[in-house]
Structures are given as structure tokens and as C-alpha cells.
Amino acid sequence: MVGPIYIIAVALGIAFIMGLFGKSLKNFTGWAMLAGLGFMTYVSGQWLLEFLNNNRAVETIYTAGFKPPYSINLQMGSYEALLTFLINVVGLLGGIYLYKDLKKTGTNAMVVFLVFIMSLNVVVMTRDMFNLFVFLEVGSIATAGLILLDKNGNALQAGMKYLIATGIIAGILLIGTIFAYYFAGSLNIDDILAANLGAAKATVIAVFLIYVSILLELKPFPANGWGIDVYTAANPGIGALVSAASATAMFYVLYKLLPLGGAEWLNYIAVIGGITFVGSNLMGTKQNNPNRLLGYSSIGQIGLLTMILGLSDILGEKLVFVAFGILISHYAAKAGLFWLSGIIKAKDIKGWAALRKSPFLLFLFGTFVFALIGFPPFPSFFGKWELIMTLATGGHWAWMTVILVGSFIEGIYLFRWLGYAIKLDHEELPDFKIEWNKFFPVWVMAIVLYAVGVYVTPMVEGGSFINYIPLMFVLFLFAIDFLPVYIKNTVSIGGIIWYMFHIYPVLEGDLLRLIFAGIFLIGGVLTLMAGYSKKGTRKGFYPMAMMMFAGLIGIIEASTLLEFFFSWELMTAGSYFLIIRGKRSMPHGYSYMLFSIAGAYAILFGFGLAFASGFDTSLAALGSISLLPTLAYTLLAVGFMTKTASLGLHIWLPGAHGEAESDVSPMVSAILLKAGVFGLMILFLYMDRASTGATNLLYVLGWVGALTTLMGNMSAAFQEDAKRLLAYSSVAQLGYILFAISIMTQLGWLAGFTYTINHFMFKAVLFLVIGGIVVKLGTHNMYEMGGMIKKMPFSFVAVLISIIVIGGIPPLSGFAGKWLFYNAILEKGWYFQGAIIFFAGIIAFLYLYKLIHSVFLGQLKDNHRNMKEISAWILIPSYVMIIGIMIFSAFPQYILKPIGNMIAPYFSSEALSWEGTKALTSFGYWDGTTVMIVVGTAFVLLLGWLVALSSKAKKIEQFNIVFAAERPHRPETTHVSYNIYAGYQKALGFLITPFVTAFWDAMSNLVLEVANWLRRIYSGSMQNYALHVVLFIVVFYLIALGGL
């Protein structure tokens, strides 16, 4: 074992030696620096291993061979080992990253760099107050030097601001230290802590001074303009170090000194942290300079960490895990992002669209963003989870809200940025070249994130259940991403099918889950089949699709809250990437993500309440929510409804589904939406229905569902874009389902299931076929199509059948839903909602006819004359679905009966009974099979009759019509499609004025305006920044000690 003291000794030794030979041999100094960093990394690393493997006692190093407090002592415990290791790793990587720049500036720069990292080590290890001060100063002077690595005016100004601010702070710390010595009679931190200075009226000032200076070093909002400027102006490589290494060290200093003042100071710290977290994220929303944005984000994250320390007495033994989870994510992600920024060198985040030139970097970027927001499988996810759960246990709703709101705001800008990088079409993209030394560190950081994420998973309560098999599969698909489509497609389909067999025995007997598993997996296979029609390699499609399916199936498998949420987030992430693949889907993918995050946080909050009610980690906890049950139910419902796109939360859907790729739309529409339905069903089944909160909620949801349906169908009727029409139709269909299951009777749920299954099948067919046609004809506008029945008969039949199902026309299965609806509504007594539902149901015919007529009937356009049928790979899955529909229509009892039996126990009355093929309720009866037979027979007879009458009808060509004895010259003029429901719109269009969209726009503008107004405090004048610092001190003093 190499003693920790050698970190200092060797680093300084090398530094001095470099000074000695630096001038003469340049290369030597470079390697010497790296060797020094490497050595430090090695020392701290070996100590870390030592503490991990055989948990040995904490090592104390006495300098000068005298015992503290008379001499300075350092300490190397597990935390010190970990943090020094982190610092040294980022130091080493940073050294590699900056190697060329440092070398250009010369030996001295390298010396400074080396000493900088060393000083951070000492800051972490030292147990002496004054020594802490000294090495903080070493660190800040080194920083002030490194800022000037790129000599530009901005860097100079930033450095000056930094010097002045830290100068003042250091002074305050110095006074605090000397008085601490005066009161405690010692400079040793442990002695000072033991002296309990917080108690006495006089001595508490010293405590205050120390706290305030340490907090100020952590750049609290608003006294952090100087810090942000440093991030902005300095070389990103330095930004990475300041954000990852210095912040880590300072964070640990705060942790060391936390007990200084006693409990009541923790609240102040937490509040300051919270304000910083929310405030600086808020201002980030208005920021376009990448480095500055990262600065805001870093400060926000450190604010969160500060806040967590402030909440330490609440978090108890969870503190370490939570703090570590979030710290490590911030550390790796920020370092990575700053380094990326250094590679791209864009002045504006729009410029990051250049990342598209190297998909791998893009992948890394995505990794970092998702890690920062706290998506699985990254440590921050588990950190946040534990954090929320623990806070909930203590009943600290306010803190939970602050955390979730802050994280959401962070999502606002991070995902706008990611969206730009993935999709934005931006002129003058900076073109960058990747040198290995710049690329390697970023790469390592990404690995760290994944590795640590997987490593900490079992440490979370119930985390060990999380099933990583699907994720491994995703990883594998990433590995083979370079292969052509058909191979990856086969692999994916194979994987899903294999998983079907794997999961069937698990779910056997649980019909509810079995049905949804069927929808997700079978649907997955069928929709993927369409992928065979695609050419090329489709980079990144398959991993993301599989990630979505992994999430979906995970939701089904989940037995604990954690698993459920884990999979939920996974699904969100995957689907986001699928959606944003579309040509024009950047804004839609963005709003989808925002709604999803907000929803996820609502769910998280609800889960927190559920967990806190009984410390039960299993999903059953939803059944016994005793803390604010109404709020919990509402939050959960809202969370799930963001996925089902119910009225008010629907605005992301039309764009997202409409603009997505032709085979992605069916995935996200027919399959993904069902995840929300599943969530709602689980919630409704578990929750205590007797409670007034639940009943009121259900009543409201009933109305929401009904209105959603009306809005969806009506909007669909006025669309000209085929895919948006279908998207709105999905909104409406999900409205039906929401309404049905809110009824909470056996009939209602049967209706709900019928709709779920039907919508899954026909929407898959419609999106597949229409999507295929849209691609083939190269337009979304229906009025530019027409007459396709001649060219694509199979597609026509598929669409026709789906339409009959949507319309609920007997004899097809859609009618089953309508019939069940009627009975359910009469039984429940929700007559008016019911009336709205049926009204909407009839409006459906408007868009259905518009769709099929404008695309397949009417006049064939000249430029489509030599169109062929769409790819068989699209038709095959469609027709599989059609067969499914037909079976369901002819023999509904085989599906509805077992479902009825399954859900019967949950409901008081068993309302539906069966006589053979005949379904009976207290109101009416319906016999699907007979209807099928009767209609079938009669239809055949009548057809036969007509054929007999006019067997040899003569086929005439397109323009041969009764057109006022004229012959229409152009099909465009004759094809009646554009805005055909003008009259209807005139009469009822006012019903769908986009209030909701307007509302959300107003909201987002509000946020941006507030942000813009807030950030004016950063006037840029270094004097003002000094003023902020002093202001912070004085205000904090007055609040905390009221001037004694």
C-alpha cells in the first residue's frame, strides 16, 4: 500500500522537477504530468479497492509525526478514497484530453494542472481547518490560471471575476477559521465539530462564516455569476474539471463540515440548495451557449446535492446512496458533456446538430442527457428513486415537489438540446475532427455511467429483481447495428418470440397481464415484420425499438413499484428515440418527452406516497395508500394519462404519431398507448374504490374520456393529413377506453378490453397500410391521393375492414364494444357522458369516410397511374391482424367470457352472462355468431341476385361520368376531398378550438419569460458579482442569526 501522503509528495515533486527540466525537454514534461496523474489515480484507486474488498479501518496520516491538533493530519477513509479516485480519474482523463492544449501553452500550464488536481485531493483528505483553507486557495489560484488556457478576452474577464469572488469568500472563510480556533482552541476539524460551536450565541458566528463561505464556493444561486462565467469562457476541458472535480471536492468539504452547526442549519442548507437547483435550471431554459448551459446545469446539479446534504437527517442511512447516485451521474455526464462541447466547438447548441456526423458521439450525448435527467439504468435514476421514497416516508411533500419540478425544468432544456442534435436541420454546422485523446475520455465516462448503474442496481431496495436480460439484448443490437436491416429485423423478431416463450409460463393464469403481453409482443412481431420492406441499415432503429419493447414487457412483468417505474422510464426513452426518427418530428418528439417526464414524475410522486403508506415495495402498495390517497390516485392517473394522451395531455400525440416513420406509427399508436391503459387498469384495480377521492376521480376521468373522444373524432374529421387523422382517431379511441374503465363495472371493463383489443388490431392495420401508401405516394395529404383502389386492392380491403370495426358496424367486432357500452352506461347511469360518447362515435364516420374515400376512391391522379400495391411485408402483418379481427367478431365469447370471469371478482355484480354464443345483460342481448351468419347469408343471397341480374356489367374508364354532359379534364378538379366537411365545421367547428394547445403554449412562454427576466441579474459586471456574494452573506446572516 502506497501511503496517501505520496499523492501530495509525488505530485509536488514531479511539479518541481518539471520546472527544472521543463524548458529544455518538452515531451518529458507532458509524460511526467500524465505519470503524476496516473500515480495519484493508482494510489487512490488501490485504497478504494482496499476499502471495498476488506473493509479496513480508516487510515489517518499524521504529518510531522505529531498528533493532531498540534500538527496537520489527513484522513483516508472509504469516502475519501472514492472521491479522490473520482477526482484523479477525471484529472487523468482531463490531462489526456487537454494534452495538446497544455503542451501548446507550455510546461508551466502542465505544472499548474498537476498541482490543481493534487490540491483537490488534499482538500478532500485534510482534517485541518486551516490546511483546508490553504489548499482551497491553491485550487482556486490554479483554476484562475487554467481559465487562461485559451487566451481570450472572455477568459480573462471570467478569471478576474473568479479571483475577486473567491478572494472575498476566502477572506470570510479565514475569519471563520480563526474564530473557530479561538472558540474551540484547535484547528482540527474533528475538535471543532466536537466543540459544538452551534450551541452558544457567540460562537455560532464562526459556524455561520464557515458555512457561508463553503456554500458560496458551491456557487449558490444567485451569487454564482462568476462561476457561470468561468464555465462559459474557459476551455471546455477546464470546465469539465471545475464541474466534475472541484465540485466533487467542495461537495465533500460541505459533507465534512455538515455537523458543524447542528440540525437547524441543515434546513438553511437544504433551502439554499433547492433554490439553486430550481433557479439555475430555470435560467438554463433560456440559454443557447452550450458551455454556459452546461454551467447552469452543473450549478443546478450541485444545488441538488447541497439540498440532499441539507436533508441528511431526513435521509438517514440512505444519504450516502442517494448522494453517490446523483453525484456520480453528474460527475460523469458533465465531464463528458463539457468534453463533447470541446470537440464540437459550437457557439450555439443548434450547432450540435453536427454530432449527426458521428452517430457514436451522438449516442454518448444521449447517454449523458438521459443520465442527468435520471433515466434508468443510470445511477441517478436509483438515487432519485431512493430520494423520493425516503422523503415520502418522512412526509416531506414540499421537498419532493421541489426536486421533481427542478428535474423537469432541467429536462426542458436538455431535451431541446438533444432534439437539436438528433434532428435539427441547421446551416453552417461546425465540422469537427475527432482526435483519439479527446474522444477516449468521453467514451470512458459513458462506460462509467452504465457500469456504475448496473453495479448499484442491487443496492436499491428491490433493485435485485430488475431484469436486465432485455437490456442485454438491446446492448447486443447496438453491437450489431452496422448489419443490414433484414438481419437485425430477424434477430429482433426472434428475440421477441423467444421472450414470448420465456414469459408465457410466468404470466399463465394472470389473464390481464397475458392480454397486454400479447398486445405488446405479438404486436411487436407483426409491426416489426413491416421493417423488412426497409432498405439499408437503419442505424439505431432496432436497439431503440427493442428498448421500448423491453420497457413494455417490463411493465407487465413488474411486481414491485421500482421495477414498474424502471420499465416505464425505459419504454419512454426507447419510444422517444423511435418517434424523433421521423423527418419532421423534432418538436413533436420534444413535447412527447416533456409530457412523458412530467407524467413519470407524477407517477413517481404517487409511488412515493404508496410506498410511504405501508413501506410495501410491491405494486400491491397502490392498494393501501393511506397518505393523501386522493392526491396519489390523481397523480398516478395523470401520469398514466400522459401516455394515453387524454384531453389536455394529448397535444403531443398527433404530431408524434403523424410524423413518425411508417412502421413506427403503428408501434407507438397501436402498442405503446396501451401501456398507459395497463397502468390505469392496475391503478383502478388496486385503489380503494370506496373512498370518495377515488369515486370523484373516476367520475372526472369518465367525463375526460368522453370529451377526449368527442374532441379526437371531430379533429380527425377536419384533418387533411392522413396520418394525423389516424393519430387523432387514436386519441379518440383511447378516450373510449379511459371512459370505459372509469365506469368501473364488469360491463364497462369488458367494453374497455374490447376497445383495447380492437384498437390494437385495426390501428396497427391502418397505420401500417396508410403509412405504406404515404411513403409510396410521397405525400401526407389525402387530397393529393385518390383512386388507389384500382392500384392497391389489398390495402383497400384491409382499410375497409378496419373502418367497419372502428365504426362499430355489425357484424364486426367493433359492434361488441358499442353494445357493451350501451349496457354499461345504462347500468352505471352515466347517461350524458354516454350520449357524448355515441355522438362522437357517429362523428367517427366522417373521418372514416374521408380517409377511405380520399385515398382509395374518387379520381386517380395522373402521376399515380403506374403505382403498384404496397410491399407484401406490410400487407402480411395487416392481414394477420384482419384474421384476428374476423375471429374476434365471429366468436367474441371465446375472448370476452374469460375476461368477464377474470374481472368479475373485482366487481360487485356479474352483469354479463352467456347462453352459448349469446351475451345477455339485464338490458339486452347480442349474439355475435348469429349476426355474422344472418348477415353473411343475406349478403351472399343479395349479391347473387344482383349478379344474376347484371352479370356482364361493362367496365368504363375513369372520366366517363355524368358530369353535366361534360368530361372533367383534370382529376384534381373532380376529386372531392379537401375540406369536404366545411358545412359541418361551420356548424360545430367551434367545439375544437385548440384551447389546450394555447394553454400549454402560454405556460411555456411564461416559463421562458420568467427565466429571461431572472437571468438579467447576471449583468456581466464583476463588481455586481462581488456585490451578489456579499449580499448573499448578509442576507443569509440576517435570516439565520437575525443579527443576534
Next chain:
Amino acid sequence: MEYIIISTGFALALLGLWGILSQKNLIKIILGFTIFNTGINIVMVSIGYVRGKAAPILDVIKPSEAADKIVDPLPQALVLTAIVIGLGVTALMLVYALNLHREKNSLDINSFKDLKW
């Protein structure tokens, strides 16, 4: 006695702070900073003072009776360190000021507002 010293120290620190916050000329601000530091140093020394005791140098004082005859050596040691650190920082600030002046040909604090928001 020591009260006068320590209050002088505080006064100087305040004075320096005032200089930092109100002066427009960069050099003056830096001067303010040094004054601020000096004040703090004085405060530190006076903390170590023990009434009526001599400097902690054992030339005439016997080590055996040192404990009752000398003032606390530690703060003086700290002050020395603090002074040197202050020196370093000040030097750095001056160099910055020099370069800033090269950039903008001005030392007015308000001419360095390129970074904002």
C-alpha cells in the same frame, strides 16, 4: 489594547470591502482587496494575543516557563501563511489587470461585461 487592534482589523477589512464594491478602477479594486486581506490578518494576529505576554521566541524565556510567558505562536504562523497566499492572489490579480488593460486599453470595471446572462 487587543480590542483596539482587532477593531482596527475589522475596520480595515470593511474599508477594503468598500473599495472592492464601489471603486471603478481595477487597480483600486485590487488595492481594496489587499486592504481587506490585511485587515483580516490583523484580526488573526490579535486573536493569538495573550494579555501582557511576549513574542514566542525562547531566547531569554526558558522553555520550562514558556507556557506562562509567551503569546500563542499558532495564529502568527497562520498569518504568515495567509500573507503569502494573499501575496500570490494579489500578484495574479495584477497580472490579470495588466492583460485586461492590454485587451481593452482600459481599467474601468464596467468595460468588461462581454459575458452576461
Next chain:
Amino acid sequence: MIKKILIIGLLAGVGLIFFDLFNAYQGSEVLGKTGRYYAENGADEVGAANLVTAVIVTYRGLDTLGEVTILFLTAAIISFVLKFRREDFIPNRPVRITSELLDSASQVIVPVIFMVGIYIFINGHLTPGGGFQGGAVIASGVLLMIMANPNFGISHKVIAKVESISGIAFVLIGIMGIFLAGGFLDNRLLGLGNLGELFSAGVIPIIYTFIGLKVGAELSNILGTISHAQNEKN
């Protein structure tokens, strides 16, 4: 205007803090625990007559190391911040002729100054003063030379060598402490000798000599760089 009021308000606030501190301070009649320890054991443990030196160099040697490092850093930073391209460099810029008095006086005084400086840090463990003070004095001598002859070029090479070697020596002595004595920077490598003599207090005189050289070198280096920077045409 508003800003002025704000500033005054803030200063009042800080003043309030200081005032409260002032109230909390009642001077001291006897030594604190730490101070007492030094007073009682300093002499026999470290053997330095100047207890402040004992504290600086030995008890809190790590601080001193950091201190030295800071000067070192500052020098390094300044030298790469003020680095300028050759073509901007005027070898002998026209300067005001320095007065006869200053010129000749400097030639007499400078050696004396140097000697004083050296004396100060060699006797650092016995008399007031030490490495830093001595180094500063030496640097002042250098300053005087520069003032006397603005184009006086200090050889950065030499300075750097002195600086680095003394730094390395400092660290090495520190490390030797780990092996041969109580710990890093322990001064009991050599015998403590008897209190008050020049060759006493273990390695303190040696360390202080190096510090003195180092500080002197660094400060002169800084001065040199800054004065040199004046030679840049702008």
C-alpha cells in the same frame, strides 16, 4: 445611486457581522490548549527557539508546503499568462535614464540586501523571520536592480533551476521524514542540537534555507516577468 445605497447597506450588514464577532471576542488571559502545547513541548520536540518557525516549518509543515506551492503556481501562471511572441519584443526599449544616485547606490546596497536576506532565513529558527521574510528581502534587492536598470534581464533559466531544486529538496526532505522520522516533514531527521544554536532544530534551518531561496527566486521571477512584459509593444 441605488447601487450606492445598496453598497452602504451591505457594508452595514458586514459591519454588523464584524460587530457581533467583536462582541464575541474577549481577548485571552492564558494560552489556549494548542498554544500551551507548543509553548511546553515545542522546544524539546522541535528544538527551534522561534516557536513560530517551529509551527510553520514542522507542526504545520504541510501548510507551508502549500504556501510554497502557491507562490510556485503564481510564478508559473504569471509566466505563461504574460508570455508573448518574440516579434513583439523590443530588446532595449528606450527608458528614462535612472538617476545617478539610484544607479550607484543600488550597486552598493544590493549585495548588502542579499546578505541580510540570507541571514534572515538561515537564522529563521532562532530569531524573528524566516524563509519567506528572507526570500522577500532578497526579492526586494532584485527589484532595486530592476529599477536601477529597467532593461536588466534576469536569467529565467537560473531562477527556474534554483526554484525547482529547492522545491524538490523541500519535498525530498519531507519524504525522508516519513522513513527516518515520525512522518512527512518531520524535522527530527538530524539531531535537534541544543536550543538557540545555529545548528539546531533538526532540518528546520535547511528547509528554511530552501524556502528562502525558493521564495526569493519566485518573487524575483514574478518581478522579472512583469518588468519584462513591459518590453512588449502594444
Next chain:
Amino acid sequence: MDYSITKFLWTLLGLFIVLNWGMLMSSTMRRIGARVAGRYGIPWYQPWIDLVKLYSLRTHLTHGTMFYIGPVFRLMGGVGIFLFLPMVYGNPHWSNYSFSGDLVLILYFQFFGMLGMALGAGEGGQPFSAIGISRGLSQFATIEVPMTLAVISIAIQYQTLSISDIVAAQQGGFMTWTLWTNPLATGAAMLSLLGAFGHSPFNLVKAPNEIPIGPPTEYHGTFLGVLRTNGAILHVAEAALFMNLFFGGAGSWFELIIKTFLIYFWSVFVGTVFPRFRIEQSVRWFLKVPTILGILAIIIFL
């Protein structure tokens, strides 16, 4: 559930009766209309002649498969409603295949024909057809609102959706008819009936007096014949549906003929009195008075 051949034949016979009665009724109505307009009008047997003529026309021109089977769908719609509707109360022979589904089935089976027709006409590529269809759909989408409300209302009233049971509940004299027991629902339904039958003022869908417009524009010969046949059946069937729901059903064919005549006459009567609405006008109209009536009809049961 009886799929026997005899049942089939009885139903066929019923269909025949309904067909002929429908044609007679339509000719009569057209005469009445003509008289009101001061014309002499057609002879009562005109529809039979038309039908024979249409069916015996030799030229059959088709625009394609969907165009060809569109009329079949249409006719299937009419026949279907007839099939699922118990015609004469209490007589198993005339209850047709009503055991396979209740009121809801019939309500939704209406769309079957409409959709088929719309698709068939759509393939014709005739702009007038498309226009007519869009109008028809718009109008129908609002007609159904009062209708649905009325249906819900009587479903609440009788606690059943089975037509036979509803009729059974109305046996016991004139005053037990829904017309009296639930006048609001009846009102709403009868107003929406006006739209369903598509006479003036709600006949913009196929404005008969101008140039031929509306779904059937392209249809001729046999196809038109099929459509006419359907028209006859559909009118009677729908009238019979209303009869069952609101006017105590029918104990015998005679009663059915009278009641259906009166119900049908009601729409003609309104039609001859009022001028034609534009689409948005009729949409608004149906969402005013009839809808309010329907809502009241439900409110009274709350």
C-alpha cells in the same frame, strides 16, 4: 335460435309484404306531395313500373368492384334492419331474426348500408356523389344525437334494450304507449326521424329537384333498381322501428300498415310545408330543439 327453413320462408314472405307496402306508400306520398304543390302526380302503381323498367334495362356500366357491390351493401342495410326487427308483436313468424340482437344492433346496422353505398358511389368518381355523401354524413352525425338520447331515455324507462320487451311494455291500451308515457323522448325521436327520412327541409343530401346530386348520381339500371328496392324496404322498416319504440308496436299487419303510414306521413307533411335547409343549418337545428328535448327526456329520469 332457429335457423330452420320455414323460419326463413316466413321471413321472406314478410320481406315481400314490406317491399310492396313500401312502394305503395312511396307512390301515395308522392301523390300527396304533388297535390299540395297543385300537380296531379303519379299513378299509384308507378313504382312497380319503374322497378320493372330499371331491372330490365340492358346496359350495365360499372366503375369497379366497390361500385358494383355498393348497392348490395345498401340493400343489405335495409333488409338487415328488417331482419333484426320484430315486425308483428306476439307472432313468432313475424319476429324475424330479432333474437340475434337488440335495439343497439339495429341502431348500428343502419350504418352498414350507408357505408356501403357511400363507398360504392365514391368509386364512381362523380364529384356530386362525394358531395352528397359528405352532406349526408354531416347531417346523419347530428340526427343521431336526439335519437340516441331518446333511445337512452326509453331504455331507462323500460329498463331494457330488447325491442320485443319494449313493445310488450306498451301493451295495455292507447295510453300506455311511449308517446304518452315518455312524450319528450318521442318528440326528440320523431324530429330526428325527419332527418332520417331525408325529406325537405333535410333533403339537401340528394336534392331531387336540381341536377341529379347525391350518392346515387352514377347509378342506373339494375343498380338503381336495387337502390329503389332498398328504399321501399328501409322506409317501412324504420317506420316500423319507431312504431315499436313509441307507438305500441303492431298486433297485426293491418295495424302495422296504418301506423307506419302515419309515421311516414309525418315526415312528408313537414317536408311539404318547409323549405330546404343548408347543411350547417340543419346541423345546428338538430342540436337545438330535438337535442334539448332528448336531454330533458333523460333528466326526468334522474
